[in-house]
Amino acid sequence: MIAVDTNIVLRLILGDDESQLGAVRKLMADDSLFVSLTVLLETGWVLESRCRMPRPAVADALIALTLLEGIQVPRSETVLRLLERYRAGADLADMIHLASAAKLEAFATFDRRLHRDADGASLLKIETPA
Numbered sequence: 001m002i003a004v005d006t007n008i009v010l011r012l013i014l015g016d017d018e019s020q021l022g023a024v025r026k027l028m029a030d031d032s033l034f035v036s037l038t039v040l041l042e043t044g045w046v047l048e049s050r051c052r053m054p055r056p057a058v059a060d061a062l063i064a065l066t067l068l069e070g071i072q073v074p075r076s077e078t079v080l081r082l083l084e085r086y087r088a089g090a091d092l093a094d095m096i097h098l099a100s101a102a103k104l105e106a107f108a109t110f111d112r113r114l115h116r117d118a119d120g121a122s123l124l125k126i127e128t129p130a
Contacts, residue, residue: 037096055089059086063080082122090114107122109128112128
């Protein structure tokens with residue numbers, strides 16, 4: 001398994017450069033690709049801000065990527081639940097933060113909206129420090 005950068009993931013999602021897309025497909029044929037949570041986050045940011053894709057399309061692309069054979073995303077079940085929350089209006093970075101902390105006891109934040117937006121999808125206790 002090899003880890004990939006955001007530009008590799010973008011070529012796979014966008015298919016906007018045939019030569020590079022072919023190289024990515026060859027890479028996938030030879031090995032599984034590891035997509036880190038930070039790469040997933042950056043990919044979402046690029047799709048939304050640079051490519052001007054609407055949130056539902058970005059969510060669909062990230063979900064499809066996570067489910068793609070030959071792609072490994074850490075904590076993929078949690079990521080998929082949190083990507084659905086992102087589709088419903090949650091902040092993508094907040095959802096990735098929760099996915100990153102999924103195996104810990106709790107996540108502390110002063111952001112009350114994050115708790116509401118996660119709506120239990122993280123299976124992680126979200127605390128507001130007093």
